Amino acid sequence: MDGKKLDFFKDKLLQKQLSLTHMVQRTEGYGREKDQDIQDVADMAVDSYTKEFNFGKSSGDRHVLQQIREALSRIKDKTYGVCTNCENPIQPKRLEAVPWTGLCVQCQNLLEKGRLEQ
Numbered sequence: 001m002d003g004k005k006l007d008f009f010k011d012k013l014l015q016k017q018l019s020l021t022h023m024v025q026r027t028e029g030y031g032r033e034k035d036q037d038i039q040d041v042a043d044m045a046v047d048s049y050t051k052e053f054n055f056g057k058s059s060g061d062r063h064v065l066q067q068i069r070e071a072l073s074r075i076k077d078k079t080y081g082v083c084t085n086c087e088n089p090i091q092p093k094r095l096e097a098v099p100w101t102g103l104c105v106q107c108q109n110l111l112e113k114g115r116l117e118q
């Protein structure tokens with residue numbers, strides 16, 4: 001992949017990293033704040049649902065953040081855009097949609113079916 005393209009994806013990744021970092025921090029800040037409130041039982045039920053939802057969401061964001069960090073280091077190594085499993089080039093359309101991915105479509109499918117060891 002040429003330098004211009006790498007820069008393009010690097011920008012995309014850095015932007016996404018920034019917005020996700022803010023989101024994760026906000027979610028966690030919200031959880032802590034809520035713990036200190038005095039609530040009745042009904043509120044607590046709603047709150048624990050909200051917390052679970054936020055937790056699930058923020059751990060998903062964390063996962064993406066981790067993948068973004070790995071993608072950025074692949075940009076540095078100039079291995080970005082190559083599947084980390086089969087070493088074929090990752091489809092450009094896929095990279096544009098999910099710039100932090102390290103797998104081509106075929107390997108992603110295998111992973112989702114649980115047939116890929118990482």
Ligand SMILES: [Zn+2]
Binds near residue numbers: 087103108
């Ligand atoms: Zn692959």
